[in-house]
Amino acid sequence: MGLGSWLKEIETRAREGLNKPSPYGIDIDVTQFLEVKEGKPSLDESRVKEVGVDLSAKALYTQVDQLYFKYLSKIPGVEVMKIEDFVESNRDEAREYVWKLIDPGKDKYTALAALRGRGGYFIRIKKNTKVEEPIMACLFMSIGGLQAPHNIVIAEKGSEATVYTGCTIAPEVIGLHVGISEFYVEENATLRFVMVHSWNKVSHVRPRTAVYVGPNGKYISYYVNLSKVKTLQTYPIVYLSDNAYTYLASIILGLEDSDIDVGSGANLNGENAAAEIVSRSLARDSAKIVARASIMGRHGKGHIDCRGLMLSDKAVIRTIPELYALTPNTILTHEASIGRLAEDEINYLISKGFAKDEAIAILLRGFISVEIKGLPKKVQEYIETVEKLTVEKSM
Amino acid sequence: MSVLLLKNVSIAVSEKIVLEDVNMSVEKNDVVFLLGPNGAGKTTLLRALVGFPGYNIVSGRIFFEGEDITNTSMETRVSKGIAIAHQIPPKLMGVRVRQLLEALCHKNKCDVYEIADDLGILHLLDREFGKGFSGGELKRVEIATLLAQKPKLALIDEPDSGVDVDSIEIVAKAIKKVIELSPYKSAIIVTHSALISRYIEPTKVCIIASKAIRACNGKELIDEVFKHGFRELA
Numbered sequence: 001m002g003l004g005s006w007l008k009e010i011e012t013r014a015r016e017g018l019n020k021p022s023p024y025g026i027d028i029d030v031t032q033f034l035e036v037k038e039g040k041p042s043l044d045e046s047r048v049k050e051v052g053v054d055l056s057a058k059a060l061y062t063q064v065d066q067l068y069f070k071y072l073s074k075i076p077g078v079e080v081m082k083i084e085d086f087v088e089s090n091r092d093e094a095r096e097y098v099w100k101l102i103d104p105g106k107d108k109y110t111a112l113a114a115l116r117g118r119g120g121y122f123i124r125i126k127k128n129t130k131v132e133e134p135i136m137a138c139l140f141m142s143i144g145g146l147q148a149p150h151n152i153v154i155a156e157k158g159s160e161a162t163v164y165t166g167c168t169i170a171p172e173v174i175g176l177h178v179g180i181s182e183f184y185v186e187e188n189a190t191l192r193f194v195m196v197h198s199w200n201k202v203s204h205v206r207p208r209t210a211v212y213v214g215p216n217g218k219y220i221s222y223y224v225n226l227s228k229v230k231t232l233q234t235y236p237i238v239y240l241s242d243n244a245y246t247y248l249a250s251i252i253l254g255l256e257d258s259d260i261d262v263g264s265g266a267n268l269n270g271e272n273a274a275a276e277i278v279s280r281s282l283a284r285d286s287a288k289i290v291a292r293a294s295i296m297g298r299h300g301k302g303h304i305d306c307r308g309l310m311l312s313d314k315a316v317i318r319t320i321p322e323l324y325a326l327t328p329n330t331i332l333t334h335e336a337s338i339g340r341l342a343e344d345e346i347n348y349l350i351s352k353g354f355a356k357d358e359a360i361a362i363l364l365r366g367f368i369s370v371e372i373k374g375l376p377k378k379v380q381e382y383i384e385t386v387e388k389l390t391v392e393k394s395m
Numbered sequence: 396m397s398v399l400l401l402k403n404v405s406i407a408v409s410e411k412i413v414l415e416d417v418n419m420s421v422e423k424n425d426v427v428f429l430l431g432p433n434g435a436g437k438t439t440l441l442r443a444l445v446g447f448p449g450y451n452i453v454s455g456r457i458f459f460e461g462e463d464i465t466n467t468s469m470e471t472r473v474s475k476g477i478a479i480a481h482q483i484p485p486k487l488m489g490v491r492v493r494q495l496l497e498a499l500c501h502k503n504k505c506d507v508y509e510i511a512d513d514l515g516i517l518h519l520l521d522r523e524f525g526k527g528f529s530g531g532e533l534k535r536v537e538i539a540t541l542l543a544q545k546p547k548l549a550l551i552d553e554p555d556s557g558v559d560v561d562s563i564e565i566v567a568k569a570i571k572k573v574i575e576l577s578p579y580k581s582a583i584i585v586t587h588s589a590l591i592s593r594y595i596e597p598t599k600v601c602i603i604a605s606k607a608i609r610a611c612n613g614k615e616l617i618d619e620v621f622k623h624g625f626r627e628l629a
Contacts, residue, residue: 345485347448352495353473353502353544362498366489366523 003091010104014114017105024292025233025261028204030112033176037145041068044170048138050389051166051196051226052382057136059123063149064140066118077129078161079122083150086122097152101182101210101239109206113148113178120149120180125189128158132376134194137165141203144173151181155189155217162192162379167199174202181209181236185217185244192220194379196386199229201256209236213244215270220372222383224251226390228258235263235292240300242270249278249370251387253394254287254315263292263320266302268330273300280368281308282394283315294322297330308338309367311394357395364391396461397422398548398579399444404455406436406443412453413439415606421548421581426574426595429585430617431603432625437585438482440603441550444583445479446472459548476547482556482585484537486525492536493520499543507543513572514539515565531562538569542576549573549582555590567594589617 021027041064048055055062059073059080073080087094104114121137141147153163169175177199185191199205213219219238238246248264266275277293295302308317323332341363349359368390375383399421406414414436421427431437443450444457446469457465464472487495496507511517514535525533534554541549551573554566570591574582584591592614600616602609604625610616 342485343448345487347469348481348485348487350469351445351447351473351479351481352499352540353478354498355470358498362490362495363487365494366487369489 006095010099010114014104014111017107017111020105020107020111022107022109022206022233024235024263024290026231026259028176028231030108030176033112033146034116035145037065037143039143041065041142043068043140044142047168047170047198048140048166051168051198052164052386053136053138053166055138058133059135061121061123061137063119063138065143065145065147069119071121075131075133075135077126078131078135079124079126080135081122083120083122083152086152097154097182097184098150101212102180102208106208109178110180110208112146113150113180113208116146117148117150117178117180120151123153123163125155125159125161127156129161130159131161132378134162134164134376134379134382137163139165139167139177139179141169141173141175141177144169144175146176146178148178148180151179153183153191155185155191157186158188160190162194162376164194164379164382166196168197169200169203171200172202173200176204176206179207181207183209183211183219185211185213185219187214188216189214190218190220192375192379194222194382195224197225197229198227199232201228202230204230205232205234207234209234211236211238213238213240213246215242215244217241217244219246221246221248222372223249224386224390225260225262226253226386226393228255229260231259233261235265237265237267238275239267240270240273240275243272244270245274247276247278247372249372250280250291251368251370251390252279252281252289252291253390254281254283254289255393256285256287258287260288261290261292263294265294266296268295268297268300268302271299273297275302277302277304278370279306279319280370281317281319282311282364282368283308283317284311284394286312286314288316289318291317291319292322293320293334294324295332296324296326297332298326299329301331303332304334304336306334306336307367310338310340361391361395364394397458398425398460398581400458402456402458404457405453406439407451407453408439408449413606414603417455417608419601419608419611421583423579423581424598425581426598427583428589428592428597428600428617429583429603430589430600430620430625433587435603436606437603438552441479441552441583441585444550445469445477447479478541478544478546478549480537480541480549480551480554482552484525484533486523488523490524491521492516492524495524496520496539496543499540503543503545505543505545510539510542513542514569530557531559534558534566535562538566542569542573545576546573547577547579549577551582551584553585553587555586555588563590564594567591570595589620592617
């Protein structure tokens, strides 16, 4: 099949999904985002800094709206390019990775991304390459409308790396962000993926992510939403082979009237596969958060830990942990809790000499801090900065 | 001037009077032991002194360094130099021991590692505060926070309960350091079993029973308690 007929097939599949709403989250009218928005894209470096992206990183992909793209890699063994350039220069290989884990006709958002999306990063960490420094990506919306990048990451056999993506938007700009991400973690490889979102009160966000983890591979994901958003819905799924492991952490801050529906799913396909899903939801003002998590298994073990913290009387948090064992060879567990900050704990800290605000900040920081073993120091520092910012915004 | 002076203090918890008409003073160089049976109101007294919410002074006055602090908040009292070591501190989800000690030492200019080393809790620094700790570990971490506060007057609630002999020795040594660092060299220590008296010598011993302080005397009062029990003294 030639490139033209492959792309045609994707388009046909996408068109079948155009009117299909997502089974989760608020359904939005996407027709307003079909028109290409005119304007001059510009990168707001202060917003980008807020989501932790270092624009001087040695390996970096930057995209503003669907109009401006810049990428480079000065790290040996790491390729970074725009997805269209990858498809153009590696036609046969592209078919093995692009729209393979996610069906373009899955719902109206994947369809829109397939039909109208531009850009997205292609990152390849070559065989046995181990990279300490994070590979950075910045997706910024300055004029609004649609931003639908298609991201592919391939961590080849025995490689190890961290991809750090920050997604943000200019204030008051109306936009729909649909990031399609298909990640491939090959045998014995480790991929850490950190994604930090900071949107505005009129933006809609519908990322679609799927990850394949090969035998003995590891995929560690840390996702944070730290600002206002109109609606946000995502449900990444990780497919695990023999002895593969995944750790999926989501830190969700709901502010004002945000409507957020975030999940994480793991399929334990291989023997001795293991998954841990951790979610921490903080709901302030009149925010609504649904925190989903699912583990389906034939083999191996999985654990879900969902916690919600109510920071207002008008906010709503709902957690939906789901365990699905297909054979007796699977051990699946979950724990979930929702509550408010305990007065006794606040008072304890005040008795130790902290002001009330300081006491609350210490407890909030504790609530959102999750233990991710083996993170490179620099990535750990980025996460600590994001944690501090999340606490500031939640107070 | 007394470091701490209680004049006819009555304390209520959930509108129920727990202690009535308490008169007591802590002078410079005073290490006061408060003894009493279970439920006598020893913890209530310490919590009321530090201003812990829910422990209400319904009558009487409390003076600290000559200043009336009866109607001040816990934040104010702690900022003036009163500190409490709780009998059982709460678990703080996700908060590492190191984080808390670092924040305290940042405020009070102390050395986290020196304190952790003194209390033998270096191995607990990266653990979640209180989670899965043994009785001794919990007590040592709590006393570490007290040491990091460098209080003028420490109120220490049952440092000898639920701990093994090794831990008591370590805890007692740290309490002595807290007292040494205090400008008044004073402290109030609540003890149920008086086990801590093997390591720290009190200058004054008071017995709380049946809602009031029933007796205050020198350290020989401890022997009286062991001989006759609280009931007879009350």
